[in-house]
Amino acid sequence: MNIAILGSTGSVGKQALEVIEKAKHLSVYSLVANRNIALVEEQARKFKPKVVGIYDEKSALELKHRLADTDIKVLGGESGVVYAASCEDVDTVLSAIVGTAGLIPTYSAVKANKKVALANKETLVTAGHLIMELAKQTDNVILPVDSEHSAIFQAIGNNEIDSVEKIYLTASGGPFRGKTKEDLATITPKDALKHPNWSMGNKISIDSATLINKGLEVIEAKWLFDIDLNKIEVVVHPQSIIHSAVEFSDGNIIAQMGPSDMRMAISYAFSYPSRFKNNFKRLDLFSQSLTFERPDYETFDGLSLCIDAIKTGGSNPAVLNAANEVCVESFLSGKISFTDISKIIGTVLSKHKTIYAPSLNEVLEVDSWARECTLGIIKG
Ligand SMILES: NC(=O)C1=CN([C@@H]2O[C@H](COP(=O)(O)OP(=O)(O)OC[C@H]3O[C@@H](n4cnc5c(N)ncnc54)[C@H](OP(=O)(O)O)[C@@H]3O)[C@@H](O)[C@H]2O)C=CC1
Numbered sequence: 536m537n538i539a540i541l542g543s544t545g546s547v548g549k550q551a552l553e554v555i556e557k558a559k560h561l562s563v564y565s566l567v568a569n570r571n572i573a574l575v576e577e578q579a580r581k582f583k584p585k586v587v588g589i590y591d592e593k594s595a596l597e598l599k600h601r602l603a604d605t606d607i608k609v610l611g612g613e614s615g616v617v618y619a620a621s622c623e624d625v626d627t628v629l630s631a632i633v634g635t636a637g638l639i640p641t642y643s644a645v646k647a648n649k650k651v652a653l654a655n656k657e658t659l660v661t662a663g664h665l666i667m668e669l670a671k672q673t674d675n676v677i678l679p680v681d682s683e684h685s686a687i688f689q690a691i692g693n694n695e696i697d698s699v700e701k702i703y704l705t706a707s708g709g710p711f712r713g714k715t716k717e718d719l720a721t722i723t724p725k726d727a728l729k730h731p732n733w734s735m736g737n738k739i740s741i742d743s744a745t746l747i748n749k750g751l752e753v754i755e756a757k758w759l760f761d762i763d764l765n766k767i768e769v770v771v772h773p774q775s776i777i778h779s780a781v782e783f784s785d786g787n788i789i790a791q792m793g794p795s796d797m798r799m800a801i802s803y804a805f806s807y808p809s810r811f812k813n814n815f816k817r818l819d820l821f822s823q824s825l826t827f828e829r830p831d832y833e834t835f836d837g838l839s840l841c842i843d844a845i846k847t848g849g850s851n852p853a854v855l856n857a858a859n860e861v862c863v864e865s866f867l868s869g870k871i872s873f874t875d876i877s878k879i880i881g882t883v884l885s886k887h888k889t890i891y892a893p894s895l896n897e898v899l900e901v902d903s904w905a906r907e908c909t910l911g912i913i914k915g
C-alpha cells in the first residue's frame with residue numbers, strides 16, 4: 536500500500552512513519568511538510584518516497600538542492616502539496632497537517648478517491664458538510680485517526696448508526712483541570728504545553744488546555760458519524776485510558792481502551808478492516824483506576840463556544856477555528872493571555888454573519904476574514 540504522509544515532520548506524522556517502518560506491505564509514496572526540511576531530508580533518505588511536497592516555496596527549492604543526488608521529485612507550494620496528496624499511485628493519505636492548512640490537501644485527496652486516514656480535525660470543523668458529502672459521492676471511507684474518533688469507530692463496528700443512543704467523548708481535562716478562571720489568568724505557555732498524558736504538537740496541546748480541542752472533537756464526531764449533537768456527551772476522564780465509548784439503544788456500552796499512544800490509532804486506520812501486529816507497549820490494567828467527571832463549561836468556556844458554533848452551524852465553526860488558530864499562536868508568542876483566547880474568539884464570532892451551507896471558497900474566505908478580524912482585535 537502506497538501512503539502519503541501529510542505533515543510528516545509533526546507529532547502524528549513521525550509516529551505514522553514508525554508504524555510504517557514496522558509494518559509489512561506499507562511504503563511511503565509521498566511526504567509533505569512546510570519548512571522543516573532538515574527532518575524531511577532525513578525522512579526522504581530513509582523512506583525513499585517518490586514525491587515530496589513542501590508548502591513553503593523557498594524551503595522547497597533548498598530541499599530540491601539537498602536531494603539533487605536522488606530521483607525524488609520535490610514540489611513546492613500548495614500545488615506541490617496537493618499533488619503529493621492526490622497523485623495516481625497513492626492509495627492512502629494520512630492527513631496530519633496542523634490547522635486549516637490541511638483542508639485543501641485533504642479535500643483533494645478525498646476528491647481523488649484516496650482512502651483518507653484523518654488526524655487533521657480542522658478539516659471537518661471547517662468543512663465537514665463538504666468533505667462528508669464528497670466522501671459519500673466517491674464511496675470513500677474517512678478513517679479516523681484522532682484517538683477518540685478511532686475509539687468510537689471501533690466501538691460502533693458493524694452496528695447500525697441508528698442504534699447509537701449516546702457517544703461518550705472522553706477528555707483528559709488538560710493540565711488545568713479543577714482550576715478556576717482566576718487561576719487561569721496567569722498561566723504561561725510553558726504550563727499550558729504540559730499535557731498530563733499525551734505528547735503532541737503545540738497547537739493541539741494548547742487546545743487541550745483550553746478544552747477547545749474537545750469542542751473541535753464534538754464537531755468532528757458530529758460529521759464523521761453523522762450523529763445528532765445532543766447524542767454526544769463530553770466526559771472528563773483524567774487517565775485517558777478509555778479513549779471514548781458508545782452507548783447503544785439496548786443500554787450496552789462499548790468502550791475502547793489503550794495506552795496514550797497515537798501509533799495504535801494510526802495503525803488501525805492503515806490496517807482497517809484488519810489489524811497489524813506490533814510490539815508497542817501494552818496497557819497494564821492492574822496499575823490503572825478509571826474516574827469520570829462532568830466538564831466545567833463555565834471555566835473552560837471555549838468548549839461551550841465550540842458547541843454553540845456547531846449548533847448554529849454554517850460558517851460559524853470555520854470562524855471559531857480560524858480565530859482559535861490565531862489566538863493560540865498569539866498566546867504562545869506572549870501577545871495575549873490564556874483567558875484571552877476564548878474571550879477573543881467570542882468577540883470574533885459576534886461580529887460574523889453566518890453563511891449557511893458555505894461552499895469551499897466561502898469557507899476559505901470566512902477563514903481569512905476571521906484571521907484578520909482576530910489579528911485586528913489583538914493589535915487593538
Ligand atoms: N499530536 C497528536 O497526538 C494528535 C494530533 N491530532 C491532529 O493532527 C494534526 C497534526 O497535529 P500534530 O502532529 O500534533 O501537529 P505538529 O505541529 O506536531 O505538526 C504539524 C505538521 O504540519 C506541517 N504543516 C504545517 N503547516 C503546513 C502547510 N501549510 N503545508 C504543509 N504542511 C504543513 C508541519 O510541517 P513543518 O514541521 O515543516 O512546519 C508538521 O509536519 C492536527 O490537526 C491535530 O489536531 C489529532 C489527534 C492527536
Ligand SMILES: CC(=O)[C@@H](O)[C@H](O)COP(=O)(O)O
Nearest residue numbers: 681682706707708709743748
Ligand atoms: C491524542 C488525541 O487524540 C488528543 O486529541 C487528545 O485526546 C488530547 O487530549 P484532551 O482530551 O486533553 O483534549
Ligand SMILES: [Mn+2]
Nearest residue numbers: 681682683752
Ligand atoms: Mn483527540
